[in-house]
Amino acid sequence: MKTLVLCYSLEGNTKVLGEALAQGIDAEFERLIVKKEIKSKGFGKFIWGGRQVFMGKTPEIEEIKADIDEYDLIIVGTPVWAFTYAPAIRTLLSLGLINNKKVAFFCTHEGGPGKTIKNFVSSLDESNKFLSGIDLLNDKKDILQHRERIIEWAKGLISES
Numbered sequence: 001m002k003t004l005v006l007c008y009s010l011e012g013n014t015k016v017l018g019e020a021l022a023q024g025i026d027a028e029f030e031r032l033i034v035k036k037e038i039k040s041k042g043f044g045k046f047i048w049g050g051r052q053v054f055m056g057k058t059p060e061i062e063e064i065k066a067d068i069d070e071y072d073l074i075i076v077g078t079p080v081w082a083f084t085y086a087p088a089i090r091t092l093l094s095l096g097l098i099n100n101k102k103v104a105f106f107c108t109h110e111g112g113p114g115k116t117i118k119n120f121v122s123s124l125d126e127s128n129k130f131l132s133g134i135d136l137l138n139d140k141k142d143i144l145q146h147r148e149r150i151i152e153w154a155k156g157l158i159s160e161s
């Protein structure tokens, strides 16, 4: 199954894990880049990032290089922001590029995943088949501690579908 891991990441954790996942399952990886990104340092990120979530913003992202049509499975990754997925994922879904695909989802968070997976599933276009969602705790030690778990998760859903 041709698989694309498509991640947004402000501070790099979701990216590092997404890249390790892609490598472990022989998939392509791409990071979503927000054109006018908020600063990733300091407390301001929570204010500006949270504000974007509450206002339902869809920040502009750079054009996605991968041709999504070529893939059978899209694995979307995001940090949790204010108990849901980051606004860049809202942008991704609003572009209408993910249709008639198998879709899986992972998020990284610091202990409050909220309704991130549920919200993602309800925002996904109905033409897609949602396979599975997983949330992974970023306890600031080493996000790659979850490497094996996420690879096993993805391999499992690929073999089942």
Ligand SMILES: Cc1cc2nc3c(=O)[nH]c(=O)nc-3n(C[C@H](O)[C@H](O)[C@H](O)COP(=O)(O)O)c2cc1C
Binding pocket: 008, 009, 010, 011, 012, 013, 014, 015, 045, 046, 047, 048, 049, 050, 078, 079, 080, 081, 082, 083, 084, 108, 109, 110, 111, 112, 113, 114, 138
């Ligand atoms: C704006 C903002 C809001 C956040 N909200 C939450 C939250 O609601 N729950 C939680 O557990 N972590 C929250 N976090 C922490 C991130 O989800 C966590 O550090 C994540 O692993 C960062 O991923 P990244 O390095 O890929 O950006 C928030 C971080 C930011 C910047």
